Amino acid sequence: MHLIATFHTHFGAMSFQKKIERLGRNAGMMPVPRALSASCGVCVRFEGPFEPSMATDDLEAVYEDAPNGYTLLFEQPEN
Template sequence: MNHYLVTFHTHLAALKTHRSLLKQGVTARMSPVPRKISSSCGTCVQYEAEHDCAACIDTDAEALYRIDGEEAELLKEYD
């Protein structure tokens, strides 16, 4: 099981993604973006899944990371 974190341009996009993941049965939670990822005060969604669940991520996402302990690997930046 992998741990993922998605950052967003808007709080609404984070909320939509959170709801979409929950509907798919994925364990997910919303939280402030960790300082190791960004110094902004945005909202992120963290979730655990076998794959990145890209279809559940709102179009207003900023970036997708795979988290391994204290390390954050950038997987994708969104336009």
């Protein structure tokens, strides 16, 4: 399962990518798809699964990247 995580900052995206790679999974930064929105314009595409305990403060949302579109799996609560 491929997932896309969006972030409030570029630094948040870079930190999350490193965190996922330390777990032994493939992850890469890319521009946020037009169908999704994010404050910083970059996202991390990675191999799932995603657990809420993986969320960081800069994480905005996590979507499943499916052939028929994107499905919201997790959204960070507003502070």
